[in-house]
Amino acid sequence: MQDISLHLLDIIENSVRAGSRNIQIRIIKDTNANFLRIIVSDDGIGMDPMTLERAQDPFFTSKTEREKKVGLGIPLLKQNAELCNGSFKIRSEPGKGTVLTAEFQLDHIDRMPLGDLKETLLSAIVGHPEVNFSIILNSLDKDKEKSFHFETAPIKEELGDIPLTYPDVIKYLEQSINEGIQITNMEDV
Amino acid sequence: MKTLADLKKIREKAQEEMKLRDGKVRIKIVVGMGTSGIAMGARDVMKTFLEEISNRNLTDVLVTQTGEKGLSSMEPVVDVIEEGKPKVTYGNMTPEKARRVVVEHIVNGRVVSDYVVATGD
Numbered sequence A: 001m002q003d004i005s006l007h008l009l010d011i012i013e014n015s016v017r018a019g020s021r022n023i024q025i026r027i028i029k030d031t032n033a034n035f036l037r038i039i040v041s042d043d044g045i046g047m048d049p050m051t052l053e054r055a056q057d058p059f060f061t062s063k064t065e066r067e068k069k070v071g072l073g074i075p076l077l078k079q080n081a082e083l084c085n086g087s088f089k090i091r092s093e094p095g096k097g098t099v100l101t102a103e104f105q106l107d108h109i110d111r112m113p114l115g116d117l118k119e120t121l122l123s124a125i126v127g128h129p130e131v132n133f134s135i136i137l138n139s140l141d142k143d144k145e146k147s148f149h150f151e152t153a154p155i156k157e158e159l160g161d162i163p164l165t166y167p168d169v170i171k172y173l174e175q176s177i178n179e180g181i182q183i184t185n186m187e188d189v
Numbered sequence B: 001m002k003t004l005a006d007l008k009k010i011r012e013k014a015q016e017e018m019k020l021r022d023g024k025v026r027i028k029i030v031v032g033m034g035t036s037g038i039a040m041g042a043r044d045v046m047k048t049f050l051e052e053i054s055n056r057n058l059t060d061v062l063v064t065q066t067g068e069k070g071l072s073s074m075e076p077v078v079d080v081i082e083e084g085k086p087k088v089t090y091g092n093m094t095p096e097k098a099r100r101v102v103v104e105h106i107v108n109g110r111v112v113s114d115y116v117v118a119t120g121d
C-alpha cells in the first residue's frame, strides 16, 4: 500500500466482509499532540480472542477463496503504524463488532501520506450501498478545532430506489466529501 | 454546503428519467477490492468508472465493489454483468483500460476481448 487512505479502504473492506451494517470511520489530525489517528468501528461478526490474535499474524486469513492462506491487510497496516512511532490496536467482540485504531506520529519522516481520502470514502460508500457509513473528520491545530460529520443513511433514505452510482448522486457525494476534507484541512496530510 | 434539499431535486429528476426507461439497471460493474487488488490499483479503476459514469451521464449503470475472488495474479479484476448475457471478467485493469471498457462495452455493447480473463455464469 502506498498510502494511508489505501490501507483505510482495505480495513473498511474487512468490516464489510464481516457483515457490518454500520461502519464508522473517524480520522483525527492533531497538530498539537502530533498524531494522525484512524479509527474504524463496525457492527460485524467480530472476532474471538484467538482469531483476533491470529488476525495480526500475516499467515492467517479466514478467506476460503484462495489457495494461499495469508491475510496481509492488518499486519501491513500495523507494521506501517509502528514504523513511525505510532500504535495499533483492535478491540473486538464476537457478535458485536470490531474497533480498529491505527495511529501515526504526524511529523514522522517515514510516515506515509494520508493520500486520496476522498477516493477511498467515495469508493467505499458507493461500492457498498447496503452499508450505512458514518464519517467523522477532526482536525486540531493550535486552538483551532474543525470537524466534519457525514452520514449516508439519510441520503439513501432520501434517494429511495435511485442508486448511489446515479451520475448526479456521484457528484453530490463527491462534493460533500471534498467540502469536509477542505474544512478539516485533510488534503495534503 | 450540500444539503438534503439538493438531493431531493436529484431524486425527482432521476425518477422522471427512470420512468422513461422502466427504472431498470441495464448493466452492473463489480470492482474487486481485496488487499491485493487495492495494492495493484483497484481504487483508481473504481474512480475511473465513477468518473466516466458521471461525465457521460450513464444513468442505467450500477457500480459496486467486492472482496477478491482468488484471481490475485490478475488484479485489479472487474466483472461486467448484463441481464441475459454471460458475465465478463476483465483482469489486470488500469484506468486507461477501464475507460476503454466503458466506451466499447458499456456504451457500445462490444466486449473488449483483449482484457477478458474469464467469462460465464
Ligand SMILES: Nc1ncnc2c1ncn2[C@@H]1O[C@H](COP(=O)(O)OP(=O)(O)OP(=O)(O)O)[C@@H](O)[C@H]1O
Pocket: A010, A014, A015, A018, A042, A044, A045, A046, A047, A051, A054, A055, A056, A060, A061, A062, A063, A070, A071, A072, A073, A074, A075, A098, B034, B035, B036
Ligand atoms: N472488521 C473485522 N471483523 C471481523 N473479522 C475481521 C475484521 N477484520 C479482520 N478480520 C479477520 O481477520 C483476518 C485477517 O484480516 P486481514 O485483513 O489481515 O487479511 P484478509 O482480509 O483475510 O486478507 P487480505 O486482507 O490480505 O485480503 C480476516 O480474514 C478476518 O477473519
Ligand SMILES: [Mg+2]
Pocket: A010, A013, A014, A071, A072, A073, A074, B035
Ligand atoms: Mg483484509
